[in-house]
Amino acid sequence: MGRADIDHFLERTAVAHFASVSANGDPYVVPNLFIYADGKIFLHTSLAGHFRSNIEARPRVCFEASEMGSVFPYGEFECDSSVSYLSVVGFCAVHIEDDQAEKIKFFNRLMSKYSDPKLDRPKGFYPRLDHITLYALAIEEITGKHQALPMVSEQWPAKNRTMSPGAVPPKQPKE
Numbered sequence: 001m002g003r004a005d006i007d008h009f010l011e012r013t014a015v016a017h018f019a020s021v022s023a024n025g026d027p028y029v030v031p032n033l034f035i036y037a038d039g040k041i042f043l044h045t046s047l048a049g050h051f052r053s054n055i056e057a058r059p060r061v062c063f064e065a066s067e068m069g070s071v072f073p074y075g076e077f078e079c080d081s082s083v084s085y086l087s088v089v090g091f092c093a094v095h096i097e098d099d100q101a102e103k104i105k106f107f108n109r110l111m112s113k114y115s116d117p118k119l120d121r122p123k124g125f126y127p128r129l130d131h132i133t134l135y136a137l138a139i140e141e142i143t144g145k146h147q148a149l150p151m152v153s154e155q156w157p158a159k160n161r162t163m164s165p166g167a168v169p170p171k172q173p174k175e
Contacts (some may be wrong), residue, residue, distance in 0.1 A: 001144030006088050007090035009065070009134035010036035013086075014114075016065035018043065020054035028054055033108045041092065041137040042106050047054065052133050059094045061137060072155050076163025077169070101134075103129045 001009070010016075019029045028050045034043040041063065045051050055061070069084030097103065107126045150160060 001086070001088070001146055003142075004145075006047075006142060006144040007036070009067075009086055009088055010041070013067060014064050015136050016041070016043075016063050018051070019062045019064075020051055020056050020060075021108050022050070023057035033110065033114060035106060035113060037109060037138065040088075041139065042109075042134065043137070044106065044110075044132045044134050047131060047133055055094050055096065055135065061092050061094055061135070062089065062094065064089050067168050070147060070149050073157075074150070075160055075164075077162060077164060077167065079158065080162045080164070082099050082147065084147050086144070086146040088142065088144040090142040091135075091137050093126060095136045095138065097134040097136045103132070106134055 014033065015031050016034050017029050017031050019027060021027055030045075030051055032045070034041050036042075042139045064087065066087035068084060068161075069086075071081055071083045073081050097106075104124065104126060107129075108124060156162075
């Protein structure tokens with residue numbers, strides 16, 4: 001995937017998985033809502049917990065976001081199946097953002113992305129800002145890949161792209 005496609009995907013996808021490592025080397029992965037803005041990823045957690053402790057010890061993460069599409073056949077055997085998908089993986093340096101204005105900006109973006117605009121609630125009012133940790137992830141390396149769902153005319157049986165041509169399945173016992 002090109003960078004523009006990666007950016008578009010990160011702007012619209014709902015959940016990513018964030019991996020960190022503790023001071024003693026234990027890996028930890030957590031799914032989280034996030035915002036992608038200004039070329040960075042922003043997410044929040046409570047003030048304490050595994051993720052926060054890990055970031056304080058080792059301020060780096062790897063993240064993954066993906067969307068699975070449809071499973072489709074491309075050849076004559078069961079194993080000749082695939083799936084349409086989008087996936088992005090990135091490596092980041094992490095900064096804990098303590099500035100109240102940045103936290104408000106984050107939550108305004110978060111609510112814009114995830115909240116139902118039809119709900120009649122006060123906008124821009126976040127009474128628990130002092131109870132969260134905001135993380136700013138500076139992306140250092142990022143990759144993305146995708147596989148589109150082929151048109152029916154490109155799927156088996158219309159088109160046979162088996163990976164094992166000439167293979168003969170074992171005879172099935174008669175019932």
